[in-house]
Amino acid sequence: MRTPTISRRSFLKATGLTIAITMTPFGVEIINASMQKPGFKPNVWFEITPDDRITIFFGNAEMGQGSMTALAMIIADELEADWEKVNIKPAPAADPFKNPILGAQITVASASVRGFYDHLRKAGAVGRAVLIKAAAETWNVSEDECEAISSIVKHKKTGKTLTYGKLCEKASKLPIPEDPPLKNESQFRYIGKPMARIDIPDKVEGKARYGLDIKVPDMLYGTLARPPAYGAKPISFDESAAMAVKGVRKVVPTPRGIAVVAETIDAAWKGREALKVQWDKGSHPHMDSHFIEKYFMECLDKPGAVAKNVGDAKKALEEATKKFEAIYYVPHVAHATMEPMNCTAYVQPDRCDVWAPTQAQTGAQMIASRTSGLPPEKVHIHTTYLGCGLGRRSQGDFVSEAVMVSKAVGKPVKIVWTREEDIKYDLFRAATCQRIQAGFDSQGHITAWVHKVVCTSILKTINPAMIKDGVDFYCLWGIVDAPRPPVFSHTVYEFPNFYVEQFLSELPIPACPWRSVQNAPNAFIMECFMDELAHLAGKDPIEFRMPLLKNNMRARRVLETVAEKAGWGKPIPKGNGRGIAQHSCFGSYVAQVAEVTVNEKTGAIKVERVVAAVDCGPYVNPDTIVAQIEGSIILGISTTFTEEVIFENGGVKSANFNDYKIIRMSEVPPIEVHIIKSTEKMGGIGEPGVTPIAPAIANAVFNATGARIRRLPLTPQTVLASLKK
């Protein structure tokens, strides 16, 4: 299915109907690109050729979330295309593929389907309308007498038919309608129905090409000796010893480390070993995990930037009849995508090619342009399949170093990160330490909410210019509204006096978005604290939340649904515990109930069952929704029980899957996913499911044992320590 990016030439040769969606200063416009003159930029969303094939160009990243199939389904449905005749080709980095709600060609924020849905429907409908018009003109009948059915236009009275392939040339010369009729829901052929994913057969055959699988003629392999501690600089290294290794071609010192380029990856690794680099101790030689946690705790008392200030929360807290406070800590977590970071680049005097498993074509193009010194239009981004993304692949570090090294050697170079590099040089999920103080009035209503957030800053790593007045709003998603809710997140709880202050860690640990960004750690803290308050108020956790959600029907509905499906309130075996949590982000609402058993001797927790309810509004491929929610829950369980990056000597100690444990099959409970039929605004699905699971489990542990654990991961040691309290 997936073939190399088409060249401009093959576009021009095609005779057929070609529909493009292009972003103009006035918004998104749909154009008939069939008659484009030479010089036309490849900015086409789909084309129909005389052989009846329908080629859809996919400009996003397919990393398992299924949007390659979903976006094709939307076009194919409105186009009334025969699914068997559809194939997909990767698109280059180009303006028309910029996500209308994100403003860049980037696959993040669970935004592919919701960002393109309306535009692709309209583009498909435009195609259908001009094909019908072409048939009507051919038969000299009115368009009303014709209908499109599965890649064929039929004249209703006579039963005459013409295929899209036969009509495409004529259609290509027709003007396109401004407002083509869209289907109504009952006419959908594909949208809303479980469809087999287009990418799966190649993945099962081992034919799908990931970044790691790229091979271009004359390609060399590169690896970097990277600093063992943050800020460490090389004191010495033995270049000649590396060059003496068979197959090694060049040693290239770079700001990111010392690159060894060789004919095979094995030779590159042996060459790196031979370098025997001596490093200095770096900027924070005493920093280890214990140091970081202690520092975060201390920073709770340092003044921070005000992120939200409604009413007078501090005064209300003083005047409260009853007060409660708690401190939570969530450590750094690694992305650990199954495909380690890698990139192949070839810098030539007049062009730069980049083959990368990237989530961010616009960003990769800009970075490669900057690094190569070539203008962006001379940088060609070839997006491969991604062996998982999780946000890590939205960053450009792995792209820039490949470009740098290729430029230095004048050959195509593939840089392959080892798993150890992938974990040690990750840009982690940001750690956070938070103190929440809540005050109640005599009727038990929450009157004050004072919240201090200490965190590793994401924006310091990815875009410092976006830090406004000391606030990194990426790290606050799920606590206070991000700009432009609900694109990213929006808070569901409202308090009359609500104060949030943020302190950004000054430690040198880099961070970047990690599936749901900080919605997941923040949901853990918010939803566990809510459970604490409910317990304190002597109320059922759902009953306690309902009045706080009085203006939020969708949040209430997912809670009610999950409660009913999970049998909330019904007896469970003695010793078991049940916990609930909900969260909203990226325009969708998710609630989950977890049932656990706890071995009070060993501290081991077993999740017996998880039930989830999701409201993501109208959806395209329900099978993908289930897969995404299941996968999100499993990833969330992994972070709940085992994942924590360990630091020592000013760098990262964790290295591979033997010391950075991720979830295995035996640890996965039965999971039920309930999708709520919803006509509300469409939300995202790749990320929201990951957010409620950690708090649902921690609340279930409390329900089972009375132990409140305010730190992730919930290791047997933390469980035993909490049980003793």
Added chain:
Amino acid sequence: MISLNVNGKIYKVEVSNDVPLLWVLRDHLQLTGTKYGCGIGECGACTVHIDGKAQRSCVVPVGEVKGKKIVTIEGLPKNHPVKRAWIEEQVPQCGFCQPGVIMQVASLLSESRRPDPEKIIGAMDDILCRCGTYPRIKKGIRRAVQLMRKEGKK
């Protein structure tokens, strides 16, 4: 020069004995379906069959497999019940770990045509999937068992 029997074909490669089989398959023979995930035999993405047994090719030096029969994901027939089951149950997400998963399952089912849950966990617990396709891997295994049974009856 090392002679290798991979997917029924004989290849001659100029490579030293200590290079892991994984990299010889991927970079010398261009059989890139077998994936690198950890390099220490912890994740299973590199699983291939060596003389019929599932093994982690990232920790097998190529010198040790001379004269042995190696089968990779590309060599498992397209109509193999596990491959068909994987499509029918829509198992993969990103798909990167799946060649290794499929090779492990194929080996499991060649040893035991109706593995019980304990045996399944025993065979599958050392293969990691970051997307969390585990529930569908389990479904896929059940489906493959059914497909094999149906074919066995024919």
